[in-house]
Amino acid sequence: MDTCKECSKQLDAEKEYFNLNIGDETERKWNKNKFNLCVDCWGKKKEGYKPLITLKKDKLSYERKIVVWKMIKNQAGGSMEEIGNCLTCKKWDDEYEVRNRHYNYCSLNCEKNKDKDDNNDDPERAKTQLRQRIQELEKLTNRTSEQEQELKEKREELAKLEGQNTQQPQKTNYTPWIIGGVILVGIVGILTYYFLKKDKKNHDEYE
């Protein structure tokens, strides 16, 4: 007899409920079929389980400390389907705003964000892509005005990326300050000399 771990509701009569396997792979094997939640309790708790899934280095799948199965009863007996997560925002399959529009992404927006992250993480890849596109465009003998414009934009973008990467912490260059200082001292010296001389001259005239 299965009951909800949270509210102790009887689950055998329910059309749907959720089975949670928590822990690493071996732990999950042991815990199998022991942790069940009713639909309401899963709804309340599912946000809190998201930290148990972390994106793998390849960014194509999750490292899971939890696997969730939706248990469905029907006339044929029953079935179960795994509840996955959006690869960008970790939304569970059953909370997608737009279901199944993109495999592994809850929405078009999340897929776009993923691409953006990739470019940020790897400026080299972005640069390679830009160079390839620039070369393609340069090879064209008769470029349309749109292609001409694209080429210009891509070149600017590439120059910007290359500029960012070659930026190194620069040592302050003191030369202009030293030259400026010498000139300033010189001017002050000349003026002082001039005024002193003038002052002396006036002084002499009154005597």
Ligand SMILES: [Zn+2]
């Ligand atoms: Zn419950």
Ligand SMILES: [Zn+2]
């Ligand atoms: Zn998402």
